Amino acid sequence: MIKGLFRISPGFEDVMPAEYKELVTTGPYGREVGVSDLGTFKELIEEHPLCAGCAESLALRLILASLPNPEDTVIVGSTGCSSLAFSQVAVHNIHSLFGNQNAVATGLKRALRLRFPDKVKDVLVIAGDGATVDIGLDMVMQSWFRRELITTIMLDNEVYANTGGQESGMSPQGAVLNMAPLGKKFPKVALPEIAREAGCVYVATISPDLPRRLGKVVRRAILVAREIGPSYVQIFCPCPTNFKFRSAEVLQKIRERQKEGTFQVREYVSPEAEAYLAGLEGAKQREEQ
């Protein structure tokens, strides 16, 4: 733990912004907090420039509240709506151009392991569906083939939202979008299945309407990537702006899709990852008892 790094130098107490002081005194660094504790600690993101009702912003808030070691986490992001929020995030984060996030994360993770052989350094990729499944698919999959110890999270809003609403590989078949005026012609890419086949030891699909479950999934995905292998989490965050529904209806939309069967909450854990997590989670339970 390096909470000591996040302290204010003597003499600067008066000039530091209130938000910073709050982050130092009640932030999540070095503390065991999670989604259930929201409201009791200073969050790593509190403001963002994303649209009202953006499900991605909700997912991002929950992810950041679930990091097991925020002070030892580096997030690698990509171009898209989420990249607009990262300048407001109080964790090291790197913008990796577009589609190259898993390559940057690979280089970073390997070098961090050299520099800090005895320390946990979590490298977490957070990118949109276009960055993950279209332009970045080769680098994403190659990182999985090589069993890189990184966690890949896709914020799946099923569209190129930042460029004004074009279809992505994750858009559902038939979706009418810019450049798909007659509807998208091929189905949503089955990336969770591909991730499993490509070597991910932990794969989950989730959405922000289940905050506690999302928190658990993110935590597990990060923990297994420390020792067992790559992990992949796909978070369904439908975009009210480009799919033209009301901001307030985002969670309802997720539930409708769940009812339709076009979005399912799923989790795959490899036997090795299962044993590893059972060890960790069992130890935690024993500790609590």
Next chain:
Amino acid sequence: MSEKPITGEKRVFMTGNEVVAWAAVAAQAEIMYGYPITPQNEIMHYWTRLAPKFNKTFLQTEDELSAGFTTIGGVLAGKKTFTATAGPGTVLMQEPLAMAEMMRLPVVVVVMQRGGPSTATVIYSQQEVTLTTFGGNGEGFRIVYSTATHQDLFDYTIKAFNIAWKYRMPTFVLGDGYQAKMREPLTMYDPEERGVELVKPEPYVGLPGMPGEERPPGHYRNTYNTEEELNEVVNDHVKAYEQIQNELPEHDEFGTENADLVVVAHGVVARATKQAVEALRAEGLNIGYFRPITLRPMPDQALRAMADRTKKILVVESAQGQLARLLKESLYGKTVEIVPLFRPGVGVTPEEVMARSRELVA
């Protein structure tokens, strides 16, 4: 099914991206392959809306590498195919574009420049000049038109298809984010009605006759086994480009006779410099204006003649000297003083140009 999209002359008020889509339709382009990137997205949006009406097609690829290579595929099949991109997309497209250079494929690329390097801004710059003119691992055997107005975008998009297919060289329309997103009036027309002949595309593959018996088989390479073999091919390109250097350079200029100062700019910045020079000349100052329209090949002869007639050159651009580098190469050996006004990634106003010009002739 496909009637003429435009008949007679049509006065319109639209964004530059929309203009490019209409111009491509008017030029009888048949296919667009592309990938979303701001600020060129609406070229694809308008093209996909126009495409079904005029029997044309579109594919959104998984990235710009793929967009460039699918465009090459379309051209090899003998269809007028184009793509559009910007910023980091232009970077990714250099690999297919180098292939197009090597194989002399008539791909047409519209570049709407945004800020750089890397992701930078989605807004505007003139920082893709070097990449568009000399990107790739080659010699810059490309043709680049830098547009300043929406009328230019319409005229030169049509021209780009003709030039690409006539000279068989990758051809670029170099716009920028301001031109892409701004609305402006222009006149659209059917080029053939105006007497502009549209160069017909020709297939590279799928030709009639049994290959090997009635005709030689198509054998399109971009890899060579010996140094000499490659050298011979590149020398052919050099020869072809010499012809292009004689025939294609275009520029616009006024007031450069014995001027105390000539302001040189390209693209949308040339509009600010033009306005500035007109105002300064109205005040009685002896200042001229020069705008290269082709950046590759540069209008070397006109530039060198201009350099002999002026005392100083002020080069203005929304980049850190990318036009200036081309200019210096054109003016090699001339002793005229070149003064920079570089504003990388931001727009230039006539007032800035006027202020700097006044200082230089004071």
